[in-house]
Amino acid sequence: MWSWVGHRITGVVIFFFLLVHVLDTSLVRVSPEAYTAVIGAYKNPLMALGETGLVAAIIFHAFNGLRVIAVDFWKKGAKYQRQMLWVVLALWLVTFAGFAIRHLSLALGGH
Amino acid sequence: MTAIQNPRSGQLGSGKIAPQYKRSGGSKGNFEMLAWLFMRLSGVVLVVLIFGHLFVNLLVGEGIHAIDFGFVAGKWADPFWQFWDLAMLWLAMLHGTNGVRTIINDYAEKDATRFWLKVVLYAASAVIVILGTLVIFTFNPCPVVDGVQLPGGFCPAP
Numbered sequence: 001m002w003s004w005v006g007h008r009i010t011g012v013v014i015f016f017f018l019l020v021h022v023l024d025t026s027l028v029r030v031s032p033e034a035y036t037a038v039i040g041a042y043k044n045p046l047m048a049l050g051e052t053g054l055v056a057a058i059i060f061h062a063f064n065g066l067r068v069i070a071v072d073f074w075k076k077g078a079k080y081q082r083q084m085l086w087v088v089l090a091l092w093l094v095t096f097a098g099f100a101i102r103h104l105s106l107a108l109g110g111h
Numbered sequence: 112m113t114a115i116q117n118p119r120s121g122q123l124g125s126g127k128i129a130p131q132y133k134r135s136g137g138s139k140g141n142f143e144m145l146a147w148l149f150m151r152l153s154g155v156v157l158v159v160l161i162f163g164h165l166f167v168n169l170l171v172g173e174g175i176h177a178i179d180f181g182f183v184a185g186k187w188a189d190p191f192w193q194f195w196d197l198a199m200l201w202l203a204m205l206h207g208t209n210g211v212r213t214i215i216n217d218y219a220e221k222d223a224t225r226f227w228l229k230v231v232l233y234a235a236s237a238v239i240v241i242l243g244t245l246v247i248f249t250f251n252p253c254p255v256v257d258g259v260q261l262p263g264g265f266c267p268a269p
C-alpha cells in the first residue's frame with residue numbers, strides 16, 4: 001500500500017520535472033549563452049539538494065517498478081512481494097548513498 | 112437507515128470504470144491491456160536509459176561542473192547519444208503521460224473535469240515530445256558565434 005503511494009507520487013514528480021527538463025535543454029537550440037545561463041542556475045547548493053531529492057525519487061520508482069513487474073510476470077512474484085520490497089529498499093539505500101556522496105561532493109565541493 | 116448511493120462513476124468509455132466491470136464490449140478494444148504491457152516494457156528499458164544518463168552526465172569526471180553548451184554539443188555530435196536521448200524522451204514521455212492518465216482517471220470524479228485534464232495533459236505531452244525531438248535533430252553542435260567558430264574537438268576545422 002505505501003509502496004504504491006510512493007510509486008504514484010514519485011511518478012508524478014518525475015513527470016513534471018521531465019517537462020521542465022526538456023524545456024531547459026531545448027535552450028541549446030536557442031543559443032550557447034541561453035543554455036549556459038540557465039544551466040548555471042542549476043549549479044548552486046539549493047539545486048544540488050533538489051537534484052539529489054529528485055534522483056532519490058527516480059531510484060525508488062525504478063527499483064519499485066521492477067518489483068511491480070516481477071510481481072506481475074514472475075510465477076512466485078506475488079508470494080515474495082514483501083521480501084522484494086525489502087530488496088528494493090536496500091538497493092535504493094545503497095544506490096542513493098553512492099549517488100548522493102559523489103554528486104554532493106562534486107556540486108558542493110566548489111570549483 | 113443508510114441509503115445506498117447511486118454509483119458516481121462516469122459513462123462507459125470515460126476511463127472511470129475498470130474494464131472488467133463493463134458489461135458491454137466497449138469500442139476501446141484491448142487498448143488498456145496494451146497500455147498496461149507498455150508500462151512494464153518501457154519501464155525495463157527506462158531503467159537502463161535513465162541510469163546511464165545520470166551516470167554519464169553527473170557522476171563521471173567533473174560531474175555537473177562539466178555540463179555546458181559544449182558538453183551537450185559533444186554528446187549530440189554522436190548519433191549514439193542522439194538515439195539514446197531520443198529513445199529516453201519518447202519512452203519516458205509516453206510512460207509518464209499514460210501514468211498520469213491513470214491517475215486522472217482515478218481521482219477526477221466528474222466526466223467533464225476528467226476530459227479537460229486529459230486534454231491539457233495530452234497537449235502538454237505532445238508539445239514536449241515534438242519540441243524535444245526537433246531539438247535533438249535540428250541542433251547544430253558547431254555554431255558560429257560572431258563570426259567565430261566555437262572550439263570543440265568534434266567540430267570540423269573552420
Ligand code: HEM
Nearest residue numbers: 008011012014015062065068150154157158207210211213
Ligand atoms: C526508471 C525506470 C522506470 C520504471 C522501471 C518504471 C516502472 C513503472 C511501473 C511498473 C508502473 C506501474 C504501471 C501500472 O501499475 O500499471 C509505473 C507507473 C508510473 N510511472 Fe514509471 N517507471 C520508470 C520511469 C518513470 C518515469 C521516467 C516517469 C515520468 C516521466 C514515470 C512515471 C510514472 C507514472 C506517473 C506512473 C503511474 C503511477 C500510478 O498509476 O500509480 N515512470 N512505472
